[in-house]
Amino acid sequence: MNRDRKTVLIRLLIIGALLFVSSPSQGQEEPSDCVELGALAYDNWTTADAGGVGVLPTDVLNADYIRCKACHGWDRRGTEGGYVRRTRIETRPNAGAGDADASSRVIETGKVTSDMILHSLTGRSYTDGTASWVPLEPDHSAVNKADHARGYTLGNQHPDFSPQGPNWQKGIPSDLQIGCIVDFLNYEDGDPARYFAKIDPGQDPVLYTIVETADASAGEAFFLASCDGCHTVDFVTDYLKGDGKFSELAHKARWGIPGSTMERRAMGDPTAQDIADLLLFLQQASGTGFALTPGLTGTWWNADRAGEGFLVEFGYSTGALTLFASFYTFDDMGNQAWLVAQPTGGALPESGTDVPVDVFLVTGPMWGDDFDPGDRDLMAWGTGVFSFPGCTSGSVTLTPGAEAIAMGYTELSYGLTRDLLTSGVACPTAD
Ligand code: HEC
Ligand code: HEC
Structure with a gap:
């Protein structure tokens, strides 16, 4: 550890001690000041708040070419996280989508060393960043396409941040910053x-x-x-x-x-x-x-209407997510009635959290030995819309058609909650 880093660390420790005395304990282990600094440096190590000098290094025109988050993502999962579709443009690299270099940008907590960040003599020079970008022309020639692909991949490469490499005189992260980025990336609670x-x-x-x-x-x-x-x-x-x-x-x-x-x-x-x-x-x-997911499967009801409710199952049918809902309720005479619902058109909408449904009333078959599936009379009862904006609350609206109205049914609309959450299927989930 060099002297610079030591004095700053001591200063940080003193600040830490003062904070500890002046603020009540949170009952949870606080991240060190170095972890906090590392987190800001991961965002943009050139800023003063992150321990940087406040200006971009020579030859770096766009900060994103040297910001950790630009290539590894805010969640450190590269294209396996929030930056999966991030575009690569002249002013910024990306996490590798569309890149010829398919190596993972995932950073594993607990396994990071300063050598990985320094990339001594294995990283690119700063001039291979923005300057390597070659736009793809609309009627591109083979040469233009190759130049574009080369620049695209090169600018996405991890820069050499070491004192041995081509960039050290232009401005590289300080030893303190490198050490604190390592601490941040290895901090389990972060x-x-x-x-x-x-x-x-x-x-x-x-x-x-x-x-x-x-x-x-x-x-x-x-x-x-x-x-x-x-x-x-x-x-x-x-x-x-x-x-x-x-x-x-x-x-x-x-x-x-x-x-x-x-x-x-x-x-x-x-x-x-x-x-x-x-x-x-x-x-x-x-x-x-x-998004609508199988994790919404369960019993949905409204506590003010105890005695009736919806059994809703989300699942995949020939690859597409669909739902099947049963409504146990009563007719206008107080007899038990079952309505069943399926998405209008068979599949769930591509986006959003509303599901328009067709609702049916099943009558006909009899109890026990007298049951004959041929007696089944499937009446088109009407339509409805389920809305599930979250994992535990939603709403439903049911609109009877002419035949159902003649039977005494009326429009119904109310909020739903799901209190039993022990299905073992996480919500939301896409599996
Ligand atoms: C003291 C004022 C302040 C507080 C407190 C604060 N923010 Fe901010 N927030 C800002 C400023 C200023 C910006 C713009 C910063 C910039 O882009 O330089 C910002 C930006 C944002 C952005 C946009 C970020 C972007 O990149 O465009 C979001 C989202 C946000 N804040 C959410 C939050 C949330 C959530 C909290 C509470 C946990 C919070 N903020 C607390 C001042 C504040
Ligand atoms: C312009 C894009 C880019 C920037 C900026 C960048 N990296 Fe990287 N980084 C990569 C690529 C690509 C790899 C994987 C290939 C390789 O190791 O060179 C990588 C590899 C790594 C690895 C090694 C992962 C492993 O398991 O081998 C770590 C750790 C890392 N980077 C951390 C950082 C940190 C911290 C910063 C900021 C100081 C940073 N990177 C900035 C592109 C970038």
Whole structure:
């Protein structure tokens, strides 16, 4: 460890000790100051907040060419995470989508060494970044196509950040920053798996399953205490509609944005639990990043209408997600009645959280030995719409057709909840 790093670390330790004395203990192990610095440096190590000098290195025209997050993603999962579809353009590299180099950009927590980050004599020079970009012309020649592919791949390569390599005189991360990025990437409680039980890049937008321990009402309280002074819920939920944005928000809300007033301290030093709670609250508040999944299977009801309810099963039929719903209820005379529903047109809509359904009333067959499937009379009862914006609450509207109206049925619309959550299928899930 060089002297610079030592003095800064000692200073950080003193600040740490003061904070410890002046703030009540959170009952949870706090990340070290070095981990916090590393988190900001992972975002953009050139900024002063992240321990950088505040200007871009020579020959780097666009910061993204040297920002860790630009190539590894906010969730460190590269194309297996939020950056699965991120485009590669002149001003920024990406996590490898469309690249000739298929090596994984996934960074495994606990396994990172400073040598991996330095890439001494194995990384590219800064000039091989932005400057290597060759646009693909509309009527491209073979040469233009090859140049484009070469520049595309080259700019996506990990830069040489070592004092031995081609970039050291242009400005590289300090020893302190490298050490703290290593600490950050190896900090177990900072692993995105603390917030996301699953990230499914196969869904567009990327589908996030928040860890089971998350609590949406705690997330709302956290938002009110830590974000509300600067943003509205609408602003943040709008932002989350973008592809892969839960990954980015998780990092920024936990660690702050270097060079802005959105500092970790200003948000009350969020814990991993705070972030999981926050993400669940925002996901449920907006339906953003939420999709209909088999994890919604279960018994849905409204406590004010105990005695009737819906058995809803989501599942795959010949590869496509569909649902089958049964409604146990009563007719206008008080007799038990069963209605069944299937998606209009057979399949679920491609996007959104509403499912229009066709509703049928089955009558005819008799009890026991007298049961004859040939007696079955399937009456088209009417239509309906289920809406499932979150894992535990939704709504239903049922609209009878002329025949059902003649039988005494009327339009029905109310909210649903699902209280039994022990199906063993995570929600949302795409498997
Ligand atoms: C322009 C894109 C780009 C940037 C910027 C970038 N990397 Fe990389 N990184 C890669 C690529 C591509 C690989 C995989 C191939 C290789 O090892 O060169 C990689 C590999 C790694 C690995 C090794 C993973 C393994 O298991 O072998 C680590 C760790 C890593 N990068 C961390 C970082 C950190 C930390 C930063 C920021 C200081 C950073 N990277 C910046 C593209 C980038
Ligand atoms: C002290 C004010 C402040 C607080 C507290 C704060 N933010 Fe921010 N936030 C900002 C500023 C300023 C920016 C713009 C920063 C920039 O891009 O340089 C920002 C940006 C954002 C963005 C957009 C990020 C982007 O890249 O476009 C989101 C989303 C966000 N904040 C969410 C939150 C959430 C969630 C919380 C609570 C955990 C929070 N903010 C707390 C000031 C704040």
